[in-house]
Amino acid sequence: MNKSELKKIVKKIFLKHGLNSNHSEISSNYIIKAELVGAQSHGLARLKMYCDRIKKKLINPNPKIKIKKISQSISLVDANNSIGFVGADLGVKRAILNAKKTGIGIVAIKNSGHYGLSSFYAEQAVKKNLTILCFTNAPPAIAPYGAKKSLFGTNPICFGTPSGSKIPFILDTSVSKINRGKIRLAAKQNNKIPPGVALDKFGKPTTNAKKALEGVQLPISGFRGSGLAWMVDILSGVFTGGNHGGKVKDPFDDLSGPQNIGHLFIVMKSNLFVGNSYNKRIKNNIRRIKKLPKIKGVKEILFPGQRKYMRYKNNLRKSIMIPQNILEDLKKLKSY
Ligand SMILES: NC(=O)c1ccc[n+]([C@@H]2O[C@H](COP(=O)([O-])OP(=O)(O)OC[C@H]3O[C@@H](n4cnc5c(N)ncnc54)[C@H](O)[C@@H]3O)[C@@H](O)[C@H]2O)c1
Secondary structure, eight states: OOHHHHHHHHHHHHHHHTTTHHHHHHHHHHHHHHHHHTTTTGGGGGGHHHHHHHHHTSOOOOOOOEEOOOSSEEEHHHHHHOOOOOHHHHHHHHHHHHHHHSEEEEEEEEEOOOOOOOHHHHHHHHHHHHHEEEEEEEOOBBBTTSSSOOBOOOOEEEEEESSSSSSEEEEEEESSSSSSHHHHHHHHTBBBBBBTSOOOOOOOBBHHHHHHHSEEEOTTHHHHHHHHHHHHIIIIIITTTTTTTTSSOTTTTSSSSSOEEEEEEEEETTTTTOOOOOOOHHHHHHHHHHSOOOOOEEEEEOOOOHHEEEEEEEETOOOOOOOHHHHHHHHHTTTO
16 A cells, blocks of 8 residues: 555554544554664554553543643653554653753653654654664563562563764664564464574573563573663663563553553754864765675675664555555554
Protein backbone atom coordinates (compact mmCIF):
# COMPACT_ATOMS: atom_id res chain seq x y z
CA MET A 1 0.00 0.00 0.00
CA ASN A 2 1.10 3.55 -0.68
CA LYS A 3 2.69 5.08 2.43
CA SER A 4 0.63 8.30 2.53
CA GLU A 5 -2.58 6.33 2.11
CA LEU A 6 -1.49 3.97 4.88
CA LYS A 7 -0.54 6.86 7.14
CA LYS A 8 -3.99 8.39 6.68
CA ILE A 9 -5.59 5.06 7.68
CA VAL A 10 -3.41 4.72 10.79
CA LYS A 11 -4.09 8.33 11.79
CA LYS A 12 -7.83 7.79 11.36
CA ILE A 13 -7.64 4.67 13.55
CA PHE A 14 -5.94 6.63 16.33
CA LEU A 15 -8.52 9.44 15.98
CA LYS A 16 -11.33 6.89 16.22
CA HIS A 17 -9.78 5.53 19.39
CA GLY A 18 -9.86 8.99 20.95
CA LEU A 19 -6.38 10.47 20.45
CA ASN A 20 -6.46 14.11 19.40
CA SER A 21 -5.34 15.14 15.94
CA ASN A 22 -1.82 16.15 16.96
CA HIS A 23 -1.19 12.95 18.95
CA SER A 24 -2.65 10.83 16.13
CA GLU A 25 -0.37 12.58 13.63
CA ILE A 26 2.75 12.04 15.77
CA SER A 27 1.91 8.37 16.46
CA SER A 28 1.02 7.49 12.87
CA ASN A 29 4.22 9.12 11.62
CA TYR A 30 6.35 6.98 13.95
CA ILE A 31 4.50 3.79 13.00
CA ILE A 32 4.86 4.36 9.26
CA LYS A 33 8.50 5.32 9.69
CA ALA A 34 9.17 2.02 11.49
CA GLU A 35 7.80 0.21 8.42
CA LEU A 36 9.97 2.33 6.12
CA VAL A 37 13.20 1.58 7.98
CA GLY A 38 12.34 -2.13 7.86
CA ALA A 39 11.50 -2.43 11.58
CA GLN A 40 8.17 -4.18 11.00
CA SER A 41 8.26 -5.45 14.58
CA HIS A 42 7.78 -1.83 15.74
CA GLY A 43 5.32 -0.70 13.06
CA LEU A 44 1.83 -1.84 12.10
CA ALA A 45 2.32 -5.05 14.09
CA ARG A 46 1.90 -2.94 17.26
CA LEU A 47 -1.10 -0.86 16.19
CA LYS A 48 -3.70 -3.23 17.65
CA MET A 49 -1.77 -3.34 20.95
CA TYR A 50 -1.74 0.49 21.21
CA CYS A 51 -5.47 0.63 20.38
CA ASP A 52 -6.35 -2.11 22.89
CA ARG A 53 -4.51 -0.17 25.58
CA ILE A 54 -6.23 3.11 24.63
CA LYS A 55 -9.65 1.39 24.73
CA LYS A 56 -8.90 0.21 28.28
CA LYS A 57 -7.56 3.70 29.21
CA LEU A 58 -4.16 2.15 30.03
CA ILE A 59 -2.85 4.64 27.50
CA ASN A 60 -4.45 7.94 28.36
CA PRO A 61 -6.07 9.39 25.21
CA ASN A 62 -6.28 12.89 26.79
CA PRO A 63 -3.11 13.18 28.85
CA LYS A 64 -2.35 16.32 30.81
CA ILE A 65 1.37 16.34 30.16
CA LYS A 66 3.38 18.44 32.60
CA ILE A 67 6.88 19.79 31.98
CA LYS A 68 8.83 20.83 35.04
CA LYS A 69 11.83 23.08 34.44
CA ILE A 70 14.53 22.03 36.89
CA SER A 71 17.20 24.33 35.39
CA GLN A 72 17.98 25.85 31.99
CA SER A 73 19.41 22.45 30.98
CA ILE A 74 17.24 20.01 32.86
CA SER A 75 13.53 19.23 32.56
CA LEU A 76 11.22 16.51 33.82
CA VAL A 77 8.21 15.50 31.76
CA ASP A 78 5.29 13.70 33.41
CA ALA A 79 3.61 12.17 30.36
CA ASN A 80 0.47 11.21 32.31
CA ASN A 81 0.48 7.87 30.50
CA SER A 82 0.22 9.34 27.04
CA ILE A 83 0.98 7.00 24.16
CA GLY A 84 4.79 6.65 24.40
CA PHE A 85 5.47 8.41 21.08
CA VAL A 86 3.89 11.63 22.34
CA GLY A 87 5.66 11.91 25.71
CA ALA A 88 8.98 10.95 24.14
CA ASP A 89 8.59 13.30 21.18
CA LEU A 90 7.86 16.20 23.49
CA GLY A 91 10.77 15.16 25.74
CA VAL A 92 13.37 14.98 23.01
CA LYS A 93 12.25 18.31 21.55
CA ARG A 94 12.66 19.88 24.99
CA ALA A 95 16.11 18.27 25.43
CA ILE A 96 17.14 19.73 22.05
CA LEU A 97 15.95 23.22 23.07
CA ASN A 98 17.80 22.98 26.39
CA ALA A 99 21.00 21.82 24.69
CA LYS A 100 20.86 24.62 22.16
CA LYS A 101 20.54 27.15 24.98
CA THR A 102 23.16 25.82 27.37
CA GLY A 103 25.25 23.19 25.57
CA ILE A 104 23.58 20.25 27.31
CA GLY A 105 19.95 19.25 27.68
CA ILE A 106 18.83 16.46 29.98
CA VAL A 107 15.20 15.43 29.96
CA ALA A 108 13.64 12.64 31.95
CA ILE A 109 10.18 11.40 30.99
CA LYS A 110 8.11 9.41 33.45
CA ASN A 111 4.67 7.81 33.21
CA SER A 112 5.14 7.10 29.51
CA GLY A 113 4.66 4.00 27.37
CA HIS A 114 6.37 2.01 24.64
CA TYR A 115 7.90 4.64 22.32
CA GLY A 116 9.00 2.53 19.35
CA LEU A 117 12.51 2.97 17.99
CA SER A 118 15.02 5.09 19.92
CA SER A 119 16.67 6.12 16.65
CA PHE A 120 13.66 8.27 15.70
CA TYR A 121 14.32 10.52 18.68
CA ALA A 122 18.09 10.46 18.15
CA GLU A 123 17.68 11.51 14.51
CA GLN A 124 15.89 14.69 15.54
CA ALA A 125 18.88 15.81 17.61
CA VAL A 126 21.47 14.78 15.02
CA LYS A 127 19.62 16.75 12.33
CA LYS A 128 20.30 19.80 14.49
CA ASN A 129 24.00 18.95 14.68
CA LEU A 130 23.69 17.67 18.25
CA THR A 131 24.95 14.48 19.91
CA ILE A 132 22.46 12.40 21.89
CA LEU A 133 22.10 9.44 24.23
CA CYS A 134 18.64 7.86 24.62
CA PHE A 135 17.55 5.28 27.14
CA THR A 136 14.22 3.58 27.76
CA ASN A 137 13.23 0.57 29.82
CA ALA A 138 10.90 -2.17 28.66
CA PRO A 139 8.95 -5.11 30.14
CA PRO A 140 10.74 -8.16 31.58
CA ALA A 141 12.44 -10.24 28.89
CA ILE A 142 16.01 -10.90 30.07
CA ALA A 143 17.06 -12.79 33.20
CA PRO A 144 19.63 -10.83 35.22
CA TYR A 145 22.96 -12.72 35.13
CA GLY A 146 22.67 -15.61 37.58
CA ALA A 147 18.86 -15.42 37.91
CA LYS A 148 16.32 -17.95 36.57
CA LYS A 149 13.57 -15.44 35.93
CA SER A 150 13.40 -12.56 33.44
CA LEU A 151 13.23 -9.09 34.90
CA PHE A 152 15.13 -6.62 32.69
CA GLY A 153 13.64 -5.43 29.43
CA THR A 154 15.48 -5.52 26.12
CA ASN A 155 16.31 -1.95 27.23
CA PRO A 156 17.79 -0.29 24.13
CA ILE A 157 20.83 1.98 24.26
CA CYS A 158 21.01 4.60 21.56
CA PHE A 159 23.77 7.04 20.65
CA GLY A 160 23.58 9.52 17.79
CA THR A 161 25.98 12.08 16.40
CA PRO A 162 26.52 13.91 13.10
CA SER A 163 28.80 11.91 10.81
CA GLY A 164 29.97 14.80 8.65
CA SER A 165 27.75 13.48 5.84
CA LYS A 166 23.98 13.53 5.42
CA ILE A 167 23.72 10.07 7.01
CA PRO A 168 23.45 10.27 10.80
CA PHE A 169 25.68 8.01 12.92
CA ILE A 170 23.11 6.20 15.09
CA LEU A 171 23.90 3.18 17.18
CA ASP A 172 20.52 1.92 18.39
CA THR A 173 20.68 -1.49 19.96
CA SER A 174 18.74 -3.69 22.33
CA VAL A 175 20.87 -5.31 25.01
CA SER A 176 19.27 -8.68 24.23
CA LYS A 177 20.65 -10.83 21.44
CA ILE A 178 17.61 -9.94 19.34
CA ASN A 179 14.82 -7.51 20.07
CA ARG A 180 11.58 -8.88 21.52
CA GLY A 181 9.50 -7.40 18.70
CA LYS A 182 11.26 -9.76 16.25
CA ILE A 183 10.35 -12.75 18.45
CA ARG A 184 6.72 -11.58 18.69
CA LEU A 185 6.53 -11.17 14.94
CA ALA A 186 8.04 -14.63 14.40
CA ALA A 187 5.49 -16.09 16.85
CA LYS A 188 2.63 -14.37 15.00
CA GLN A 189 3.85 -15.65 11.64
CA ASN A 190 4.83 -19.12 12.92
CA ASN A 191 8.48 -18.56 12.00
CA LYS A 192 11.51 -19.87 13.88
CA ILE A 193 13.95 -17.56 15.69
CA PRO A 194 17.76 -17.93 15.36
CA PRO A 195 19.48 -20.40 17.71
CA GLY A 196 21.26 -19.04 20.77
CA VAL A 197 19.00 -16.07 21.50
CA ALA A 198 16.45 -17.49 23.96
CA LEU A 199 15.63 -20.28 26.43
CA ASP A 200 12.21 -21.85 26.98
CA LYS A 201 10.51 -21.77 30.39
CA PHE A 202 12.49 -24.85 31.45
CA GLY A 203 15.81 -23.12 30.70
CA LYS A 204 16.43 -25.12 27.52
CA PRO A 205 17.68 -23.38 24.34
CA THR A 206 14.85 -22.92 21.83
CA THR A 207 14.23 -21.66 18.29
CA ASN A 208 10.45 -21.77 18.82
CA ALA A 209 9.28 -18.14 19.08
CA LYS A 210 6.24 -18.91 21.24
CA LYS A 211 8.33 -20.94 23.70
CA ALA A 212 10.91 -18.14 23.78
CA LEU A 213 8.24 -15.63 24.77
CA GLU A 214 7.27 -17.88 27.68
CA GLY A 215 10.92 -18.32 28.67
CA VAL A 216 13.80 -15.83 28.80
CA GLN A 217 15.79 -13.92 26.18
CA LEU A 218 19.55 -13.96 26.40
CA PRO A 219 21.50 -10.73 26.85
CA ILE A 220 24.40 -9.76 24.58
CA SER A 221 27.72 -10.97 26.04
CA GLY A 222 26.51 -12.66 29.24
CA PHE A 223 27.04 -10.62 32.39
CA ARG A 224 28.12 -7.56 30.39
CA GLY A 225 24.77 -7.38 28.61
CA SER A 226 22.95 -8.06 31.84
CA GLY A 227 24.89 -5.17 33.42
CA LEU A 228 23.98 -2.84 30.56
CA ALA A 229 20.28 -3.81 30.86
CA TRP A 230 20.50 -3.02 34.57
CA MET A 231 22.16 0.34 33.89
CA VAL A 232 19.38 1.28 31.43
CA ASP A 233 16.74 0.23 33.98
CA ILE A 234 18.36 2.55 36.54
CA LEU A 235 18.71 5.50 34.13
CA SER A 236 15.23 5.10 32.64
CA GLY A 237 13.31 4.00 35.70
CA VAL A 238 15.02 4.61 39.06
CA PHE A 239 16.47 7.95 37.90
CA THR A 240 13.37 9.38 36.16
CA GLY A 241 10.61 8.31 38.55
CA GLY A 242 9.27 5.70 36.10
CA ASN A 243 8.65 2.02 36.81
CA HIS A 244 11.72 -0.19 37.21
CA GLY A 245 12.94 -3.45 38.71
CA GLY A 246 10.61 -5.61 36.58
CA LYS A 247 7.50 -3.46 37.19
CA VAL A 248 7.07 -2.25 33.59
CA LYS A 249 4.01 -4.09 32.30
CA ASP A 250 4.09 -6.02 29.07
CA PRO A 251 2.09 -3.90 26.61
CA PHE A 252 0.60 -6.93 24.86
CA ASP A 253 -0.09 -9.34 27.68
CA ASP A 254 -0.60 -7.31 30.82
CA LEU A 255 -3.68 -5.12 30.81
CA SER A 256 -3.72 -4.67 34.59
CA GLY A 257 -2.48 -1.06 34.52
CA PRO A 258 -0.47 1.58 32.63
CA GLN A 259 3.19 0.88 31.85
CA ASN A 260 4.69 3.97 33.57
CA ILE A 261 7.82 3.57 31.47
CA GLY A 262 10.69 6.05 31.85
CA HIS A 263 12.89 7.50 29.12
CA LEU A 264 16.01 9.62 29.44
CA PHE A 265 17.43 11.89 26.74
CA ILE A 266 20.85 13.52 27.12
CA VAL A 267 21.61 15.94 24.30
CA MET A 268 24.90 17.82 23.85
CA LYS A 269 26.25 20.32 21.37
CA SER A 270 28.67 18.31 19.25
CA ASN A 271 31.18 21.17 19.28
CA LEU A 272 31.24 21.52 23.10
CA PHE A 273 34.96 20.80 23.46
CA VAL A 274 36.49 21.08 19.99
CA GLY A 275 34.61 24.01 18.46
CA ASN A 276 34.15 24.02 14.72
CA SER A 277 36.61 21.21 14.19
CA TYR A 278 34.06 18.54 15.21
CA ASN A 279 32.92 17.99 11.67
CA LYS A 280 36.45 17.51 10.40
CA ARG A 281 37.35 15.25 13.33
CA ILE A 282 34.36 12.92 12.96
CA LYS A 283 34.86 12.67 9.19
CA ASN A 284 38.50 11.80 9.77
CA ASN A 285 37.53 9.22 12.40
CA ILE A 286 35.02 7.47 10.13
CA ARG A 287 37.36 7.64 7.12
CA ARG A 288 40.15 5.90 9.07
CA ILE A 289 37.87 3.07 10.13
CA LYS A 290 36.39 2.60 6.69
CA LYS A 291 39.88 2.35 5.18
CA LEU A 292 40.86 -0.69 7.27
CA PRO A 293 41.50 -3.95 5.42
CA LYS A 294 38.25 -5.91 5.27
CA ILE A 295 37.49 -9.54 6.01
CA LYS A 296 36.30 -11.80 3.18
CA GLY A 297 32.79 -10.99 1.95
CA VAL A 298 32.73 -7.41 3.35
CA LYS A 299 32.72 -4.68 0.71
CA GLU A 300 32.40 -1.73 3.06
CA ILE A 301 32.75 -1.22 6.80
CA LEU A 302 29.47 0.44 7.73
CA PHE A 303 28.93 2.80 10.61
CA PRO A 304 25.82 2.25 12.76
CA GLY A 305 22.72 3.69 11.15
CA GLN A 306 24.14 3.66 7.64
CA ARG A 307 22.25 0.59 6.44
CA LYS A 308 18.98 1.76 8.03
CA TYR A 309 19.29 5.13 6.30
CA MET A 310 19.81 3.50 2.89
CA ARG A 311 16.90 1.13 3.52
CA TYR A 312 14.68 4.09 4.43
CA LYS A 313 15.63 6.02 1.28
CA ASN A 314 14.98 2.94 -0.87
CA ASN A 315 11.67 2.11 0.78
CA LEU A 316 10.38 5.68 0.36
CA ARG A 317 9.91 4.88 -3.33
CA LYS A 318 8.20 1.53 -2.74
CA SER A 319 4.79 0.61 -1.43
CA ILE A 320 4.52 -0.95 2.04
CA MET A 321 3.81 -4.69 2.06
CA ILE A 322 1.29 -5.66 4.73
CA PRO A 323 0.95 -9.29 5.87
CA GLN A 324 -2.58 -10.76 5.76
CA ASN A 325 -3.01 -10.96 9.57
CA ILE A 326 -2.12 -7.28 9.94
CA LEU A 327 -4.47 -6.32 7.09
CA GLU A 328 -7.21 -8.05 9.05
CA ASP A 329 -6.26 -6.10 12.22
CA LEU A 330 -6.40 -2.85 10.21
CA LYS A 331 -9.85 -3.69 8.87
CA LYS A 332 -11.21 -4.38 12.37
CA LEU A 333 -9.57 -1.29 13.88
CA LYS A 334 -10.96 0.93 11.10
CA SER A 335 -14.50 -0.15 11.86
CA TYR A 336 -14.13 0.31 15.64
N1 LIG B 1 10.95 0.83 22.88
C1 LIG B 1 11.41 -0.30 23.34
O1 LIG B 1 11.03 -0.76 24.40
C2 LIG B 1 12.44 -1.07 22.55
C3 LIG B 1 13.04 -2.19 23.13
C4 LIG B 1 14.02 -2.84 22.39
C5 LIG B 1 14.37 -2.41 21.13
N2 LIG B 1 13.76 -1.33 20.61
C6 LIG B 1 14.14 -0.83 19.28
O2 LIG B 1 14.27 -1.90 18.39
C7 LIG B 1 15.16 -1.52 17.35
C8 LIG B 1 15.97 -2.68 16.90
O3 LIG B 1 16.91 -3.06 17.88
P1 LIG B 1 17.94 -4.22 17.54
O4 LIG B 1 18.73 -4.50 18.75
O5 LIG B 1 17.21 -5.32 16.85
O6 LIG B 1 18.86 -3.50 16.46
P2 LIG B 1 19.80 -4.19 15.35
O7 LIG B 1 20.42 -5.43 15.90
O8 LIG B 1 19.05 -4.29 14.08
O9 LIG B 1 20.92 -3.08 15.16
C9 LIG B 1 21.70 -2.64 16.24
C10 LIG B 1 22.65 -1.54 15.77
O10 LIG B 1 23.67 -2.13 14.97
C11 LIG B 1 23.83 -1.37 13.77
N3 LIG B 1 24.23 -2.28 12.70
C12 LIG B 1 23.51 -3.29 12.14
N4 LIG B 1 24.23 -3.90 11.19
C13 LIG B 1 25.42 -3.27 11.13
C14 LIG B 1 26.60 -3.44 10.33
N5 LIG B 1 26.69 -4.39 9.40
N6 LIG B 1 27.63 -2.63 10.55
C15 LIG B 1 27.56 -1.66 11.49
N7 LIG B 1 26.48 -1.44 12.27
C16 LIG B 1 25.43 -2.24 12.09
C17 LIG B 1 22.48 -0.77 13.49
O11 LIG B 1 22.61 0.43 12.75
C18 LIG B 1 21.99 -0.47 14.90
O12 LIG B 1 22.43 0.79 15.32
C19 LIG B 1 15.95 -0.34 17.89
O13 LIG B 1 15.57 0.77 17.12
C20 LIG B 1 15.51 -0.19 19.32
O14 LIG B 1 15.39 1.16 19.75
C21 LIG B 1 12.81 -0.65 21.30
